[in-house]
Amino acid sequence: MRRWKDPHNNFGVLWTAATRNFTVEWRTEQSFEKYDGDDEDGSIQADLDSGELVMFDSSIRVLDHYGKEIAADYLGASVYKSGEVLKFIHDGYFMDMLNMACLGAREHYQKRPVLRPAA
Known part of the structure; x- marks a missing residue:
């Protein structure tokens, strides 16, 4: 039971958005x-081992x-068909993570302290 690096998907930074700040x-x-x-029947693990499915961890980070x-917000152990990792964006989890990170x-x-001008 050995899983190979998935050649059909790109991993790393897959989406980015930038503003001025x-x-x-x-x-x-x-x-x-x-x-x-x-x-229950072990079919998901079998498909992961064969490479038909791929499991990945996601993070959405807000950087200054x-x-x-x-x-940031994190979600681990997402399972999709090999080659279909980008469907994650359309399945609702992505927007939930994005909303939590922006919140x-x-x-x-x-919570940042506000500096007042000297009198």
């Missing part, structure tokens, strides 16, 4: 862990203009 990026990394989700991470960035800046 922020960069948001979606990064994926192929996961070689044993599948721990619902798999210095490249420092100010907020974290807003909270980060709301």
Whole structure:
């Protein structure tokens, strides 16, 4: 039971958006862990081992203009057919992660101390 690096998908930074002050990026990394989700008959693990399915971990990070991470959201063990990793964007998880990361960035800046001018 050995899984090979998936040649049909790209991993790394797959999506990015930039504004004047922020960069948001979606990064994926192929996961070689044993599948721990619902798999009563073992077919998902068998398809992962054969390469028909691929499992990956995702992160959406919000970076400030210095490249420092100010907020992020993570999701592990997503399973898709080999070659169809980009369908993740359209399946709802991507938008949920994006919303959570952007909410974290807003909270980060709301907690920031405000400097007042000297009197």
